[in-house]
Amino acid sequence: MSTRHTERRKRAALRWTVIGLTLVFFLIPLYGMLEFTTRDLINGGRTGKFWTTLVDVPQVTERYPALAEGFASSMALALFTVVVMLLLLVPTMTWVRLRLPGLTRTVEFICLLPLTVPAIVLVVGLTPVYAWVTYLLGEGTVWLGLAYVILVLPYAYRSLDAGLRAIDVKTLSEAARSLGASWLRVMWQIVLPNLRTAVLSASFLSVALVLGEFTIANLFSRKNLQVAMFELGKSDGQLSVAVGLASLVFAFVVLFAMSFVGRKEKS
Amino acid sequence: MRPSGALVGVAPFFVYTTVFLLIPTIVVVVGAFADGSGRPTLDNVAALGGANSSFLPALQHSVVLSLVTALAGAVIGAVLAYAVSTARPDGLLKRFITSLCGVLAQFGGVALAFAFMATFSIQGFLTVWLNSLGLDTGSSIWLYQWDKGLMLVYLYFQIPLMLIVFLPAVEGIKPQWREATETLGGTTWTYWTKVAGPILLPSFIGATLLLFTNAFSAYATAAALISQASPIVPLQIAGTFTSEVILGQENVGKAMALAMVVVVALVMWVYAALDKRASRWLVR
Amino acid sequence: MTATPSPAASRGTEVRLTDLTRVYAGNVRALDGFTLHIAPGEFVALLGPSGCGKTTALRLLAGLEDADGGTIEVGGRDVTNVPTSKRDMGMVFQAYSLFPHMTARQNVEFGLQLRKQDKATRHGRAADMLDLVGLSKQADRYAHQMSGGQQQRVALARALAIEPQVLLLDEPLSALDAKVRSQLRDEIRRIQLEVGTTTLFVTHDQEEALAVADRVGVMNAGRLEQLASPAQLYKNPATPFVADFVGLTNRLHCRVAGGVAQVLGGAVPLLAGSAGDGLAIVLVRPEGVTIAPVGSGGSGGAGGAAATVVSASFLGASGKIVARLESSEGVGDLVSVQVDNTDVTAYAPGQRVLLAPRGDAALAVSAT
Numbered sequence: 001m002s003t004r005h006t007e008r009r010k011r012a013a014l015r016w017t018v019i020g021l022t023l024v025f026f027l028i029p030l031y032g033m034l035e036f037t038t039r040d041l042i043n044g045g046r047t048g049k050f051w052t053t054l055v056d057v058p059q060v061t062e063r064y065p066a067l068a069e070g071f072a073s074s075m076a077l078a079l080f081t082v083v084v085m086l087l088l089l090v091p092t093m094t095w096v097r098l099r100l101p102g103l104t105r106t107v108e109f110i111c112l113l114p115l116t117v118p119a120i121v122l123v124v125g126l127t128p129v130y131a132w133v134t135y136l137l138g139e140g141t142v143w144l145g146l147a148y149v150i151l152v153l154p155y156a157y158r159s160l161d162a163g164l165r166a167i168d169v170k171t172l173s174e175a176a177r178s179l180g181a182s183w184l185r186v187m188w189q190i191v192l193p194n195l196r197t198a199v200l201s202a203s204f205l206s207v208a209l210v211l212g213e214f215t216i217a218n219l220f221s222r223k224n225l226q227v228a229m230f231e232l233g234k235s236d237g238q239l240s241v242a243v244g245l246a247s248l249v250f251a252f253v254v255l256f257a258m259s260f261v262g263r264k265e266k267s
Numbered sequence: 268m269r270p271s272g273a274l275v276g277v278a279p280f281f282v283y284t285t286v287f288l289l290i291p292t293i294v295v296v297v298g299a300f301a302d303g304s305g306r307p308t309l310d311n312v313a314a315l316g317g318a319n320s321s322f323l324p325a326l327q328h329s330v331v332l333s334l335v336t337a338l339a340g341a342v343i344g345a346v347l348a349y350a351v352s353t354a355r356p357d358g359l360l361k362r363f364i365t366s367l368c369g370v371l372a373q374f375g376g377v378a379l380a381f382a383f384m385a386t387f388s389i390q391g392f393l394t395v396w397l398n399s400l401g402l403d404t405g406s407s408i409w410l411y412q413w414d415k416g417l418m419l420v421y422l423y424f425q426i427p428l429m430l431i432v433f434l435p436a437v438e439g440i441k442p443q444w445r446e447a448t449e450t451l452g453g454t455t456w457t458y459w460t461k462v463a464g465p466i467l468l469p470s471f472i473g474a475t476l477l478l479f480t481n482a483f484s485a486y487a488t489a490a491a492l493i494s495q496a497s498p499i500v501p502l503q504i505a506g507t508f509t510s511e512v513i514l515g516q517e518n519v520g521k522a523m524a525l526a527m528v529v530v531v532a533l534v535m536w537v538y539a540a541l542d543k544r545a546s547r548w549l550v551r
Numbered sequence: 552m553t554a555t556p557s558p559a560a561s562r563g564t565e566v567r568l569t570d571l572t573r574v575y576a577g578n579v580r581a582l583d584g585f586t587l588h589i590a591p592g593e594f595v596a597l598l599g600p601s602g603c604g605k606t607t608a609l610r611l612l613a614g615l616e617d618a619d620g621g622t623i624e625v626g627g628r629d630v631t632n633v634p635t636s637k638r639d640m641g642m643v644f645q646a647y648s649l650f651p652h653m654t655a656r657q658n659v660e661f662g663l664q665l666r667k668q669d670k671a672t673r674h675g676r677a678a679d680m681l682d683l684v685g686l687s688k689q690a691d692r693y694a695h696q697m698s699g700g701q702q703q704r705v706a707l708a709r710a711l712a713i714e715p716q717v718l719l720l721d722e723p724l725s726a727l728d729a730k731v732r733s734q735l736r737d738e739i740r741r742i743q744l745e746v747g748t749t750t751l752f753v754t755h756d757q758e759e760a761l762a763v764a765d766r767v768g769v770m771n772a773g774r775l776e777q778l779a780s781p782a783q784l785y786k787n788p789a790t791p792f793v794a795d796f797v798g799l800t801n802r803l804h805c806r807v808a809g810g811v812a813q814v815l816g817g818a819v820p821l822l823a824g825s826a827g828d829g830l831a832i833v834l835v836r837p838e839g840v841t842i843a844p845v846g847s848g849g850s851g852g853a854g855g856a857a858a859t860v861v862s863a864s865f866l867g868a869s870g871k872i873v874a875r876l877e878s879s880e881g882v883g884d885l886v887s888v889q890v891d892n893t894d895v896t897a898y899a900p901g902q903r904v905l906l907a908p909r910g911d912a913a914l915a916v917s918a919t
Contacts, residue, residue, distance in 0.1 A: 004617045004634075007455075011353060018350040019364070022343070022426065026367060029379075029423065032386025032393060092280040099273040107277070110284050115477075116531050117292065118484030120501045123508075124298075124524040125291025150287045212374040214487035219508050230377050230491055241385050244378035251374040255366040443648040446615050447706075449635035450642040451662035451713060461661075465652050 030245065037242040050242045064236075067243065070228025073141040077224060078210045080145035082203045085156050088149065090199065093160055094191050097169050111157035114150050119215040122147065130220060141222040148216070152209050156202040163198020197261070204258050208251050295528065298521035311522035322503060322523060328413050329500040330530070333482035336421040341475040343422075344429020345437075345467075351430065352437040365434070368427030375424050376487030383410065383420050383492065413489075413498040420488055425478050432477055436470035469545035476538045480531050500527055563592025563749045564626040564716040566612065571621035573607050573773075581607040583773035585621070589717075589751065594743050595778075596752040596760035599770035600796070605753045608770075609719050612751060613640045625716055641710030641748070642719040646726040648706050649694040655681065655705045656690040662713035680708035683742060700731040707739065711746060718743065720752040724759060736763055757797050761785065769793045787822055791834065791916045800834040801886045805915060807831045812915050815840070815856040817908040825915040833915040835908060837889040842872055845903040855905030861885065863898040870895035874904055 040047035053059060061068040089111075096103050114122070126147055133143050172194065173186045181189070192199070214226035223231075225247065233240040302308045315322040347364075354361050371379070386393045389407040410416035440463055448458045486501040497503045500523060507520030566589040573582040581604045589595050597605040610616045612623060614635035623631045630638055649658050659677040668676070681687050684704040694702055703723050710718060720739070724732045740763040743750050754760050760767045761781040768778040769792070777789040788794035805814035807826055812819045812833045819833055845857065858874035872888045872895070886906055890898075898904065 004614075015350040015353050018346055019354075019360070022347050023364075026371065026423070026427075028393065029382035029386045032391055033382050035392040036385035036390075088280055088283055092277050095273070095276040100277060103277065107280070110280075110288070113288060116480065116528075116535050117288070118480075118486075118501070118527055118531065120484065120486045120504050121295060121524040121527050122288075122291055124504060124520055125294040126287070128294055129286060129290055147287060150284070153284075208369075208374055212376050214376045214490070218487075218490070219505055226377050226487065229381075233377075233381065233491070241381045244381040248370055248374065248378050248382075251370045252366055255369045256362060259362040259366055441647045443644045443646075444650060446613075446635075447642065447644065447648045447650070447709075448661075449615065450613055450638070450640050450719075451709070452636050452639070452665045453661075454636055457665060462650055466650070 030248070033241050033245040037238050037245065039238070041238075050239050053239065054242055054246060064232065064239070066223060067228045067232055070223045070225045073223060074211050074225035076142050077145050077148060077213075078207045080142050081148040081152060081210050082206050084145060084149050085152055085206055086199065086203070089153075089156055089160055089202075090192070090195065091187060093157075093164060094169055094173075094187065097164060098173055108157070108161075111153045113153075115154045119151060120219075122150065123216050123219045126216070126220075141217075141224065144217055144220065144222055144224070145210075148206075148210050148213060151213065151216075152206040155205045155209065159202035159205060160195065160198050163195045166198075167194045200261060201258060204254060208254060211247065211251065292528075295521050295524045298518045299525040301518055303518070311518045312525075314519050315522055315526065321497070322500075322526075325498060325500050325503045326526065326530075328498050329483055332413060332418060332421065332499060333479045336418055336425045336482045337475050337478035340422055340425025340429050340478050341433075341471065344426045344474075344478075345433055345471060347426065348430050348433045348437045352434065352440075365431065368430045370427075372424050372428035372431055377491040379420055379423055380488045380491035383416065383423070387416070411493055411495070413493070417489060417492060417499075420492060421482050421485065424485075424488070425482060428478060428481055429474055432474040433470060436467055436474075440466065469541060472541055473538055476534050480534055483527070483530060483534075563590070563747055565589065565591045565624075566626075566717055566749055566751070567622075567624040568608065568612065569622045569624070571608065571611055571623070572619045573604070573611060573616065574619050580773050582611070582618075582621075585770075585773060585775060587768060587775060587778070589749055592747045592749055594740070594750045594752065594763060594765045596754060596764035596767045597770055598754060598757055598760040598767055598796070601755060603770040604773040605755075605770045606721060607773075609721055609751055609753045612717065613642055613719050614638045639713070639716045640719055641713060641715030641717070643703065643706045643710050643721065643723040645722045646699065646702075649702055649709075651694050654691045654693055655686060655697070655708075658694075658705055659709045659712050662709065666713065676712055677708075680712045681705070683711070683745070684708045684738070698731075699727050700735055703727065703735060704738075707742070711742070711748070715748065718748045718750040720750065722754055723752075725754070725756070732759075733762075739763060761797070767797075769796055771796075786912070788834075788914055789824060791914065794834045794914050799837055799887060801837065801840065802832050803835055803886070804918065805831055805833040807833075807915055812913070815906050815908050817855070817910070819908045819910065819915075820912045822912050822914045826917040830918045831915040832918055833913050835913050836911070837871065837887040839909050839911045839913060840886060840888045841907050841909050842874070842888045842890060842898070843905050843907075844897070845905055855907040858886065858904050858906050860898050860900050860902045860904055862900055863895050865892060865895045868892060872898050872904075874906060876906070 037050050038046050038048060040049075053063075057068075092107065096107055130143075130147075133146065137143050169191060172190050176186045176190045211225060213224065214230065217224040217227045218230065225243075229240050229243045229247070232243065299311055300307055300309065302310060314320060351361055351364055383391075385391055387407060387410045388394065391407070394407060444462050444466075445458050448462050453461070484501065486505065489499055489502055490505065493502065497506050504520050504523045504527070507523070566587075568585060568587045571582050571585040572580070574580050583604075585604065585608055587595070587597075587608070597608060599605045607616065611618050612625075614630070614633065618631060621631075622629055625638070649655075650661065653661065656677050659680050660673045663673045663676055678687065678690070681690050684707055686701060686704050686708070689697060689701060689705075692701075694705075697705070706723070723739070724736055727735065736759055739752075743763075752760070752764060761784070764781065766778055767781055767784050769776045769784065771792050777784060777793045779787070779789075784793065784797055788797060794800055803814050805812040805819070807813075807821065807828050807830075809828070810821050810825075812821055812825075812831065814833055814835070819835065819839075821833070825831070843855070857877045859877070861873045861875050863873075864871045870890045870892045872890055874886050874888065876884045876886060888906065
């Protein structure tokens with residue numbers, strides 16, 4: 001009818017153009033992966049054999065032991081990293097809020113520091129530390145998780161910090177203490193249940209980061225999913241691309257599902 | 268409990284971060300100025316600037332690559348963030364795009380390089396398709412060059428990262444500001460130049476600098492895409508892990524790592540300075 | 552002062568909203584044939600529950616939304632299709648409308664800057680305006696350094712600085728706490744009288760509307776139910792909706808005969824527009840009921856309905872007794888009675904009392 005309507009229509013048109021163009025840019029290479037993994041190079045035409053291979057666990061284990069090993073390592077790493085991260089951060093952050101508010105800035109600074117230290121630099125500096133880790137704990141790939149905790153620190157810190165901000169830890173724990181609860185019980189029965197969403201999102205983010213980690217594992221010659229995929233790329237291009245696409249889709253599904261979990265709790 | 272007793276509660280955190288964050292940093296800084304047997308030396312740093320060293324060109328490539336993809340990614344990502352912010356807040360479109368961007372920005376790595384090879388390499392579907400249309404795309408060498416293919420791939424995670432970092436700032440813009448501007452006699456142009464623009468500028472610059480350090484630090488995508496040479500710093504550092512160590516230059520990798528830290532620290536310093544200026548009116 | 556506000560009469564602009572309609576997606580009629588005439592310099596409040604269309608009416612007048620039908624005239628000029636930026640409206644929003652990157656002074660100067668006024672004029676005008684709202688000392692503060700009440704004062708100064716044709720207040724007090732709210736409410740009225748700008752004030756708080764406005768329009772479902780002075784509105788509600796929304800009311804079963812309702816053992820004269828003879832419900836205000844302890848012989852002698860006190864509360868300037876009727880006269884059978892604050896202590900829960908109508912005119916609606 002008048003200016004406002006046309007302006008709104010113009011804005012909507014701009015929105016769809018921008019979103020459409022970027023989506024095309026984002027989706028073309030992903031489509032490229034799909035197209036590449038369904039090519040039948042021997043007979044021509046299309047084939048789903050790489051995808052059927054991928055879901056056939058015994059066959060993958062037998063023919064691509066490195067891939068199976070990498071996958072298993074990444075799963076173990078994800079679990080290990082999340083557990084260590086939570087054990088390290090949740091009590092510390094809660095404790096700082098309750099008893100040592102003066103240390104808030106220091107802890108925040110340390111947790112955000114890894115954003116400014118490139119992973120590749122961390123690898124260089126971690127070499128002697130890992131010499132000790134190997135000496136004390138052995139060669140296991142899972143010990144990479146100790147370094148991964150540092151990598152996920154900034155993201156986990158932000159999620160947990162947002163969660164702690166939303167609840168009044170101090171009043172809650174004072175109430176529990178006045179009713180005779182021990183510090184351990186306060187942590188376990190009062191703080192953790194109220195932080196459920198934050199703990200969940202910190203864990204999901206950590207899992208996604210760990211599953212996508214390549215730098216540290218590759219340079220320390222440990223085999224996780226990304227390294228196995230990278231190595232496989234040198235011998236079996238199509239299957240490795242299929243693994244890559246599958247991992248991207250998996251990560252997308254996790255994040256997409258997470259966007260619903262977080263919102264529901266808030267309202 | 269006395270305060271000193273309370274400190275025991277945070278001890279594990281500080282011990283852990285000391286071992287896995289502080290010590291590695293010290294190792295890099297000290298190692299950059301030490302020779303193979305631990306004696307202080309400037310040889311490592313000098314080696315970086317040597318006449319036949321490939322480090323300085325790599326550093327230049329890294330800076331240019333990061334700068335270009337940060338600026339382009341920031342501008343495109345900001346426009347995308349604005350477009351997404353005008354969509355319905357809880358709509359599927361918004362969730363879809365933010366999730367997709369989350370994956371591409373933080374998870375990509377090796378898989379992104381694969382995606383681009385599957386699309387743009389000589390047998391990639393886009394190349395094949397364009398050829399079938401009679402368009403000659405030439406060789407696909409460009410895909411493996413730092414200033415062409417690598418730049419394009421980097422945009423593929425820079426734009427999504429910008430969206431994720433910048434979207435909250437765009438969504439913090441209150442509709443009342445536009446309406447107040449209008450009632451006071453301002454046009455759309457005045458709104459963007461005098462109100463929304465200045466309000467968003469600090470976040471925009473901050474996000475751009477973050478994108479710079481992100482590209483500057485990235486290793487996985489480049490490692491998977493470029494196998495022949497080491498045109499950027501992270502690849503050079505990785506090279507010191509695998510190549511044979513020249514006597515007396517055991518710690519050149521640490522010197523390179525230190526150079527990276529210095530660049531990133533410089534960027535962060537600029538960021539902090541800008542942030543301080545803006546924080547006069549920013550609410551935290 | 553460099554920019555003395557001109558006398559009220561010459562400042563005010565007449566506003567005519569005629570037959571405005573606004574339909575939202577899903578065929579929700581936010582405004583449905585809304586007509587309102589505001590005299591020059593008048594302060595009109597639009598009052599109603601959320602979703603009644605009051606904010607939509609204000610936004611249409613501001614030009615922030617387009618009407619789907621009807622016309623808007625300001626000062627005799629049809630502005631229905633004029634964009635907001637050319638309408639000369641000073642608007643104060645509910646909250647968060649100050650530009651966060653500008654100081655209070657810069658916010659106030661912003662509209663003047665857009666009008667290309669020179670620096671000296673702007674400074675002078677901004678200083679006057681901040682003085683008017685009592686914030687001269689806070690001129691260099693940013694929004695986040697001020698309290699909610701101070702922010703709203705600056706927003707008011709910013710809106711008035713451009714000497715708008717009409718001042719629009721969109722629930723400007725609703726985000727503030729009670730004390731600041733009543734303070735700022737009185738101040739808005741003082742300033743409006745001083746500058747004489749025609750003002751439209753939207754609120755859901757009836758006390759606020761009655762306290763500041765020359766006339767109050769009660770809205771329901773996109774239409775104006777009644778437009779009258781606060782006293783008229785309170786004493787002579789035109790519809791049950793108005794009677795209910797403005798002030799507290801007791802709903803009591805009654806029998807109407809010849810323009811009089813028989814209720815609580817007494818007679819209540821009825822207002823125009825009441826239900827005809829037969830059974831009906833009469834809306835009686837708490838101050839329209841008298842109360843006396845059983846056996847005291849007070850409360851107009853013999854009459855009265857027996858009830859039991861449920862609660863007695865001291866409310867500062869007055870007191871309130873809530874009693875349960877023993878007969879089934881009351882709808883929901885609790886009746887509120889307003890009493891002097893000194894009388895509250897005379898009643899205790901469980902005590903038997905007699906209630907009777909004081910005889911003020913009231914509105915009756917048919918019982919169905």
